[in-house]
Amino acid sequence: MMFGADRRMEAGTYLAAGFATRQAIAAKLEGWVALHEIANVSQPNRLKGILVDSDYGVPFLAATQVFDIEPTPRKWLSRNKTPNIQSFYVEQGTILLTRSGTVGRSIVSQKKHENVIISDDLLRIRLTNPNDKGWLFAYLRSPSVMAMLQSAHYGHVIKHLEVSHVNALPVVTISDELKSKFCEDVASIVDMREEADRLVASFRKMLSDRFHLDQIEVKGVHHSTASLSALAGRRRRFEASYHSYRAQSLVQALALNSVKMDRLGDVTERVWWMTRFSRNFGDTGVPYMSSDDLFSLSQPETKKIFTDPIPNYSDFFVKQGWLLMACSGQTYGLNGSVTLATKHDESFFFTHDLIRISPNSDRIRSGYLYAFLSHPDIGQLLAKRAAYGSSIPHIDPTDVEEIPLARLPHDIENNIADMAERASQLRADAAELERETVSRAEAIINAFLSR
Structure with a gap:
């Protein structure tokens, strides 16, 4: 042999x-x-x-x-x-x-x-x-x-x-x-x-067309300006990336082409993350979901974690309709990625490396908030510009709360939300x-x- x-x-x-x-x-x-x-x-x-x-x-x-x-x-x-x-x-x-x-x-x-x-x-x-x-x-x-x-x-x-x-x-x-x-x-x-991908492409095109993203020209622009009041805000964001010309132009386009602008923290019940914890895995534990697995197709065999040693372990479980945002890693990769939790996700113990966003259902539908935040040229740009740290960038829940959210007429928002929620459910059913x-x-x- x-x-x-x-x-x-x-x-x-x-x-x-x-x-x-x-x-x-x-x-x-x-x-x-x-x-x-x-x-x-x-x-x-x-x-x-x-x-x-x-x-x-x-x-x-x-x-x-x-x-x-x-x-x-x-x-x-x-x-x-x-x-x-x-x-x-x-x-x-x-x-x-x-x-x-x-x-x-x-x-x-x-x-x-x-x-x-x-x-x-x-x-x-x-x-x-x-x-x-x-x-x-x-x-x-x-x-x-x-x-x-x-x-x-x-x-x-x-x-x-x-x-x-x-x-x-x-x-x-x-x-x-x-x-x-x-x-x-x-x-x-x-x-x-494939159907989920088609729905995602459809509602992203609707958002791009509605906010006229094709009119935002950034090629050839090598600088941007920021007012002193913007620099001296509560978060004291002095990084040039936070005040980039592209981000500033996007915010202006959103304000110009929306019904109104909301602060994300004003349409959610809570935006938070969990504390770090020591992981102990075993065959008789609870199914564990890392941020890498959450955003992957054909996920590897589910790990199982022992929850008893973890303080307030029940707080790590999520609810259907919450949004989960990766808050650690490189901004060209996973960091800032967003998904919409389904009923299926409620059985998993989720990592602390995810910001939990609980929408206020009286003020916004989860599907529309997911569609907005997951759009690579809208929500993703606004979330990733807030990342801080030189080696492994992080996004803070406080910065997520400050993301400007462009609102549309109710019928359009509902149409987008329907497609986004259907796409999320299809992906969960496939998994x-x-x-x-x-x-x-x-x-x-x-x-x-x-x-």
Whole structure:
């Protein structure tokens, strides 16, 4: 075994729980096939490209960005200077698997992943028979199979998987009837997320058009001015980014094209964050949700946290209709991102790294507030300009309360709120269906092993 093709001499490879599971499946005389028998696994060459301005390049997504609910490119590569550029594109429906860093995470590519350069740190898995896709995706997402993949990785600091490792992965076979059910469920997951993306794009376009954002011109502007009263306010914001020309022009456009302007703190019951706490995880704890997982598709296996040692632990749970804003991290990344809590979220213990916003339902609908704050050129800009700190920027609840909120006629606000709330519910339903699908796959694996 040690002197096979891979020459695996590391003790950890054979001590990992995933290795024992793999051996147990492979020991069966029937009921499984190697993954390469049902799918083609490929990896593009190492990506080499020249960074260019967004006006001239092709957007690039790193492996971790592909899992974002709303992947936002931060780099653009020259089309003519990127060798074999076509090999880095993926078709909708391709299974992508991380091969570097946190190995073994998988996702089904969607429309938003098309026409984008996808990192070579994601292996591409294309099924020979399309009816196998749903089962293989759920199988790869199951805890037992992720443990198998992680037991096969190598590397001291940055772990890696190779195509050969994935090709050799044993895949439990199931009936065609079960395959069809898994295919239907995975297709439903993708459809719900696509519909949610369409709704988000629709209400953001409505807001952009209503506030005439296309008329805000910032190119060529290299300075801005701020009055002494603005600098000497309660928060004493002297950072140039807070008083940028773009932010000032946005506030003027909002005031000019709205029915009225409200202060966010005046339309909410409370805006707050939680205290830091010591984390103790275990199998019998309460499901835990970090800010990274909250804003990710195909979330990894849910951690469970022991709540008894945490003072006032019940305060960390959230309510349907609250908004949750990431308040720590880089402003080009997660910091400032917003989501709308659904009934499903009430069962999770949430991290302290999220600002809780409880809207006053008599003054504003949660959906409209979410639509406004989540818009990348409106609410996101106004929230992220308030970030402070040089290494790991933070956003303070006090600054969130001061965000100027542009109000629209009731019928328009209600229309936007309906779309925003529907999009949030669709994303929650898709996440829940994915968890159920993965749980069924895990149960099938356990039943196979117990024969």
